[in-house]
Amino acid sequence: MTGTTATARARAPRAGRRGDQRREGTWGWLFVSPMVLVLGLFLVLPILMALWVSLLHWDGQSNPFSGDADFVGLDNYRTLFTQDGLDRTLFATALRNNAYYVLLTVPLQTGLALGLALIVNQKLLRARGALRTTFFFPSVTSSIAVSTVFLFLFQGSGAVNSLLSWIGVKGPNWFADPRGVLSLILGGLGIVDPERPSGMLADHSFMGLSWFEWLSGPSIAMCTIILLAVWTTSGTFMLIFLAALQDIPRELEESAALEGVNRRQLLRYVTLPALRPVLFLVLTLGLISTWQVFDQVYVMGQGAPGNTTLTPAFLSYSAGFDNADFGQGAAIAFVLLALILCLTAFQRWALRERGARKGRKR
Numbered sequence: 361m362t363g364t365t366a367t368a369r370a371r372a373p374r375a376g377r378r379g380d381q382r383r384e385g386t387w388g389w390l391f392v393s394p395m396v397l398v399l400g401l402f403l404v405l406p407i408l409m410a411l412w413v414s415l416l417h418w419d420g421q422s423n424p425f426s427g428d429a430d431f432v433g434l435d436n437y438r439t440l441f442t443q444d445g446l447d448r449t450l451f452a453t454a455l456r457n458n459a460y461y462v463l464l465t466v467p468l469q470t471g472l473a474l475g476l477a478l479i480v481n482q483k484l485l486r487a488r489g490a491l492r493t494t495f496f497f498p499s500v501t502s503s504i505a506v507s508t509v510f511l512f513l514f515q516g517s518g519a520v521n522s523l524l525s526w527i528g529v530k531g532p533n534w535f536a537d538p539r540g541v542l543s544l545i546l547g548g549l550g551i552v553d554p555e556r557p558s559g560m561l562a563d564h565s566f567m568g569l570s571w572f573e574w575l576s577g578p579s580i581a582m583c584t585i586i587l588l589a590v591w592t593t594s595g596t597f598m599l600i601f602l603a604a605l606q607d608i609p610r611e612l613e614e615s616a617a618l619e620g621v622n623r624r625q626l627l628r629y630v631t632l633p634a635l636r637p638v639l640f641l642v643l644t645l646g647l648i649s650t651w652q653v654f655d656q657v658y659v660m661g662q663g664a665p666g667n668t669t670l671t672p673a674f675l676s677y678s679a680g681f682d683n684a685d686f687g688q689g690a691a692i693a694f695v696l697l698a699l700i701l702c703l704t705a706f707q708r709w710a711l712r713e714r715g716a717r718k719g720r721k722r
Contacts, residue, residue, distance in 0.1 A: 386671070414690035420680070436691035444568060451589035452567035453667050454675045457650060461580040461586060466646040469590045473597035473642065474635075478627075480598070481605045491625065492602070499595035510588050511535070535581045538666030542577030579668035585656050593649070597642045604638040605631070640711045644704055652702050672696045 422428035514534040521531030547554040561572035654673040661669030680689030
């Protein structure tokens, strides 16, 4: 009897705790239900509708959920990946352009933002507040306005080429030259002929583009857009890094100073490991925003010259609103979504804390 009574007493608090947890869970769902409904209505439901549209050949003039829409299944996706034609070539060109945009913009804006944060975090630096405001100011300026200003600056007779002429450099025609920067460099070194490539680079192709076209690099116009993106986004990421730097315990830096660690070692072994979660956040935000670039492309090039500023986001918009093929546009958007999710997952795996996992396995 004594053992039975003790067991019953032990079970009673557990049952009470489970009941409290159920009530807390019920109240929690009750409080978050308005936001869940809003997200479901304005986020999840439109995504599902767009997924359905990607399976249709729809011109936007009828109800996509009626019998008037032509259901084509995965044909829109096959057109992008397996069927030879203009659609696949344009999609491959957009992926190539955006890949170079991401590969250059994300490291440059992250490195510049971290460097600026380290500078304005110095306690002995004068006018730190003014410098922070100056570095952050381009981030709060309208991207459309900044893109328009860059168009005037980088014209053939614009201010940039005028400044270059003062030092004896003839500036390029920034928004009219479709040649890739890497192909121009290799051509200048005499390795390849950019006008008439030959050999393996010209004989092999992938998704309708030759290997030479894949490896020719970003055009001069795309480099201008990259410069614009780095200048306008590094200020925001600077503030994120600055907040993380100010949250690092002073004891770590003081202990490192007592050990005789120099500034470079302090940055490598103390500061950067402490910034790992914030670095992942900045890289993820940069990766997502660069793969979704649209407004600068729309204002500064719309694909010109020679489709070298074409991006998947602008191609999706153009397929729907210019060519009245909303199914194709939705398919491009979902391919872009899948690409972003895969790259984000890979980035999370690459930046994981390997030492902590090894410790848990032991």
